[in-house]
Amino acid sequence: MSGVDSRSLTLTVGLWDCYNSMSLLTKHKGYKSVHHLDSTKIRNVVLLSHSGAGKTSLGEAMLFCSGVINRLGSVIDGTTVSDYDPAETKRQISINLSVLPHQWKDCKLNIIDTPGYPDFVGEVKAGLRVCEGAIVVVCAVSGVEVGTEQVWGYVNEANLPCFIFVNKMDRENASFFNVLKDIQAKLSVRCLPIQLPIGAQKDFQGVVDLVQKKGYVGTGTQLQEVEIPSSLVEDVVSYREKLVEAVIEVDDELINRYLEGGEISDEELYRCIKEAVRQRKVVPIFVGSALKNVAVNLLMDAVVDYLPSPVEYGSIKVINASTGVEETVEPMAGAPLSALVFKTMNDPRVGKISYFRVYSGTISSNSQVWNSEKGAAERVGQLFVVRGKTQEPVVQLVAGDIGAVAKLTVTGTGDTLSARERPLKLHAISFPQPVLSMAVHPKSRADLDKMSTVLPRLCEEDPTLKVQREVDIGEILLCGMGEAHLEVAAEKLSTKFGVEVNLELPKVPYRETITVPVKAEYKHKKQTGGHGQYGHVFLELEPLPRGSGFEFTERVVGGAVPRNYIPAVEKGVNEARAEGVLAGYPVVDIRVTLYDGSSHPVDSSDMSFKIAGAQALKKGLAQGQPVLLEPVMNLTITVPESFTGDIIGDLNTKRARVLGMRPVDGLNIIQAQAPLAEILRYAVDLRSITQGRGTFAMEFSHYEEVPPQIAQKIIAQRTQSQSQ
Numbered sequence: 001m002s003g004v005d006s007r008s009l010t011l012t013v014g015l016w017d018c019y020n021s022m023s024l025l026t027k028h029k030g031y032k033s034v035h036h037l038d039s040t041k042i043r044n045v046v047l048l049s050h051s052g053a054g055k056t057s058l059g060e061a062m063l064f065c066s067g068v069i070n071r072l073g074s075v076i077d078g079t080t081v082s083d084y085d086p087a088e089t090k091r092q093i094s095i096n097l098s099v100l101p102h103q104w105k106d107c108k109l110n111i112i113d114t115p116g117y118p119d120f121v122g123e124v125k126a127g128l129r130v131c132e133g134a135i136v137v138v139c140a141v142s143g144v145e146v147g148t149e150q151v152w153g154y155v156n157e158a159n160l161p162c163f164i165f166v167n168k169m170d171r172e173n174a175s176f177f178n179v180l181k182d183i184q185a186k187l188s189v190r191c192l193p194i195q196l197p198i199g200a201q202k203d204f205q206g207v208v209d210l211v212q213k214k215g216y217v218g219t220g221t222q223l224q225e226v227e228i229p230s231s232l233v234e235d236v237v238s239y240r241e242k243l244v245e246a247v248i249e250v251d252d253e254l255i256n257r258y259l260e261g262g263e264i265s266d267e268e269l270y271r272c273i274k275e276a277v278r279q280r281k282v283v284p285i286f287v288g289s290a291l292k293n294v295a296v297n298l299l300m301d302a303v304v305d306y307l308p309s310p311v312e313y314g315s316i317k318v319i320n321a322s323t324g325v326e327e328t329v330e331p332m333a334g335a336p337l338s339a340l341v342f343k344t345m346n347d348p349r350v351g352k353i354s355y356f357r358v359y360s361g362t363i364s365s366n367s368q369v370w371n372s373e374k375g376a377a378e379r380v381g382q383l384f385v386v387r388g389k390t391q392e393p394v395v396q397l398v399a400g401d402i403g404a405v406a407k408l409t410v411t412g413t414g415d416t417l418s419a420r421e422r423p424l425k426l427h428a429i430s431f432p433q434p435v436l437s438m439a440v441h442p443k444s445r446a447d448l449d450k451m452s453t454v455l456p457r458l459c460e461e462d463p464t465l466k467v468q469r470e471v472d473i474g475e476i477l478l479c480g481m482g483e484a485h486l487e488v489a490a491e492k493l494s495t496k497f498g499v500e501v502n503l504e505l506p507k508v509p510y511r512e513t514i515t516v517p518v519k520a521e522y523k524h525k526k527q528t529g530g531h532g533q534y535g536h537v538f539l540e541l542e543p544l545p546r547g548s549g550f551e552f553t554e555r556v557v558g559g560a561v562p563r564n565y566i567p568a569v570e571k572g573v574n575e576a577r578a579e580g581v582l583a584g585y586p587v588v589d590i591r592v593t594l595y596d597g598s599s600h601p602v603d604s605s606d607m608s609f610k611i612a613g614a615q616a617l618k619k620g621l622a623q624g625q626p627v628l629l630e631p632v633m634n635l636t637i638t639v640p641e642s643f644t645g646d647i648i649g650d651l652n653t654k655r656a657r658v659l660g661m662r663p664v665d666g667l668n669i670i671q672a673q674a675p676l677a678e679i680l681r682y683a684v685d686l687r688s689i690t691q692g693r694g695t696f697a698m699e700f701s702h703y704e705e706v707p708p709q710i711a712q713k714i715i716a717q718r719t720q721s722q723s724q
Helices: 006-010 055-065 088-091 118-130 147-158 176-186 228-250 250-261 266-278 298-305 445-461 483-495 561-578 606-623 641-652 683-692 708-723
Strands: 042-049 098-104 107-113 133-139 162-167 191-193 195-198 206-209 214-217 224-226 283-287 314-321 326-329 338-349 352-358 362-364 365-370 376-380 383-387 392-394 396-398 402-406 416-418 436-442 468-471 473-482 502-503 510-515 518-526 533-543 550-556 590-598 627-640 657-665 669-674 695-705
Touching: 006 298, 042 055, 042 118, 042 147, 055 098, 055 107, 055 298, 088 483, 098 250, 098 298, 098 383, 098 445, 107 224, 107 298, 107 416, 118 147, 118 483, 133 147, 133 298, 147 510, 162 176, 162 298, 176 191, 176 283, 195 228, 195 283, 214 590, 224 657, 228 250, 266 283, 266 298, 266 402, 266 641, 283 298, 298 445, 338 445, 352 362, 362 365, 376 669, 383 396, 436 445, 436 483, 445 468, 483 502, 483 510, 502 606, 518 606, 533 606, 550 561, 561 606, 590 606, 627 641, 627 683, 627 708, 641 657, 641 669, 683 695
Parallel strands: 042 107, 042 133, 133 162, 162 283, 191 283, 550 590
Antiparallel strands: 098 107, 195 206, 206 214, 214 224, 314 326, 338 352, 338 416, 352 402, 362 396, 365 376, 365 416, 383 392, 383 402, 436 473, 436 502, 468 473, 510 627, 518 533, 533 590, 627 669, 627 695, 657 669
């Protein structure tokens, strides 16, 4: 501490790392600097679970054990480091991913807490993309839930080494062995206990480590070694044997020795567990209580011991932006720079903040980098490490580490930062497409003026949000992953950007057309003082096949309509077809032909023929047995086989047609077509029917005629709304 006066001890969390001095945080036992220049001493781990299983509480307990915080925050009270957003404290759920860096043993742990609610899956995908390991949290009472199965699927897709942490062992009705059966039945038989609980519910005290064959009781870092309870001895022997048999498969020599009755040392077992985890041959199951902080420190030990560092995880495949050729770079500080921006936030005070993961090379504060996606240089200011809402300045970040920087100009989520002389592109994050759309209606004129600049910033923060401008129906649509997702987005518009909006179901873009060919005549004749008005046209209207659009032609002979007035007729027809005669919807799939008319040498004008063309079209539409058309969508629905009957039954109530079905790995993929009007809320309906297990994709197929009885209701509603 030489050279550090008393004032330097009161530096805020945001300054300690930059000045390389002690802060008040050093008062907490076990605290060390979280700034590492050694990629082998970094562990990037994403926390995943069904909503409410305790990820955020687990992250909080880790911070407490490492000495970063001196008291455990509460999700209910809104006092956790991770859930600091007003929407999170209000709902008592995670909405955004949070990075929780801390020091444990001699390693830096970048723990990423992600939302468990399925609407915020984009945050989960981003967290998975930048980590080498995952911890799936399972509630000891509820067992494997829908969200657990979903995140397990994401882990398998990402091919990540994984732990399972059975949480809430202190809760009433907690049962580790019931949950263990559930895990092995629903997730994988590769999931094997590496710990067993000592007690359960109110009697839960600690755990038995199956590798060391030792018992530990207590809370926090104050665990005491105890004898294994006699009631557990038989289970310890049995489950340890299963663990040993599974993990030594990675070493042929040890397999032979084991089969011959030889002993396997603890060191050899540790090595095999680490390799089996890295190869995803085994998923160790840990047990504890995040809220009571029981055995969390042992889980952190295991993260350091068993999960791979960025270096151990292996080399990275990149695309050279200048050649388009795939290359390989090593996750080392001395390699060429490649860093992926995985999250963007707009802070009202700081501006745009870009979260990034360095995959190779080193990035420094106050430097210049190259955005290889946009092909543009970026000025990097002060780098910092983020923990919840706090920002800690750092001089540089090396391969494997996670940090953030403010005020990048062109960079967005999914972009790669590299060196201009070696422009590398990392594979971008795969975000799901939105499944629910709502119309955004500003509450005031001022809100309308702001919306055009604010909505893109909202989508910049969350790539699973999309904005569509529907000119035909005069609405702006906000598209997301579900009702809660869009509600939170609307709240964010208000709290962060000061824009008040209402969300409503969007209007359906109906169309009108005719079913029989007709001819129509209109003579516009008006005599006033001076020049009068005269325009006279004959139109022929023919229905066209669906999807043909609109055509205007002419076959006037003998100059009945002078050539210079024909464009005016076309303009009048085009303006009139924007509002059909049934319910005021645009007219499509017809050909309009101007074939005759007459003019006046003095009174004819462009305006007169424009009016005549418009009125003739309306007469023709009314005579052509007009019908209403509705958009029909293609649906691809993926559901577990057990829900297939319910889905088919529901589709039948929605005027849908099932086109086909094929089974894939215990799931059914159903192809169907349904009118858009019937499936505006299908994302909500599907989640309800399948308990969240079903997914779907939707795209426009074609327009077809609305059944007469339904068309009458639509026309009546439209007429009523227009008259109000």
